[in-house]
Amino acid sequence: MFPSITIVFPLLGNHLEPVQAVEVGLLTGIFGFISSTSAFWRAGLIDFQIAGFAVLFAAPMAVLGGYSSHFIPAQWMLVAIGVGLMGFSWMLFREGDNALSWNPETHPLP
Numbered sequence: 730m731f732p733s734i735t736i737v738f739p740l741l742g743n744h745l746e747p748v749q750a751v752e753v754g755l756l757t758g759i760f761g762f763i764s765s766t767s768a769f770w771r772a773g774l775i776d777f778q779i780a781g782f783a784v785l786f787a788a789p790m791a792v793l794g795g796y797s798s799h800f801i802p803a804q805w806m807l808v809a810i811g812v813g814l815m816g817f818s819w820m821l822f823r824e825g826d827n828a829l830s831w832n833p834e835t836h837p838l839p
Contacts, residue, residue, distance in 0.1 A: 779824055
């Protein structure tokens with residue numbers, strides 16, 4: 730949904746530079762993510778234990794990745810990011826086995 734704004738504006742006659750088009754797409758995406766996150770939060774569908782672990786892991790890795798990007802070639806950074814994402818997804822799947830499954834009778838959607 731959010732790239733549609735970057736497609737529609739130039740068609741309406743407003744010329745956007747590539748950087749502006751990306752900014753509009755990101756801004757639209759941020760509002761969409763905030764909306765969906767608040768809806769999931771109100772419905773009680775967020776596992777805060779897994780979310781907290783993700784934040785504790787992601788914040789230091791973002792700083793480390795930004796710093797190391799000055800020293801490591803881009804190809805190796807992509808390999809490291811891919812390996813890290815696969816490892817992180819494995820940890821989330823492992824944690825998901827211990828979680829309770831969602832039941833629409835006990836947690837109905839609003």
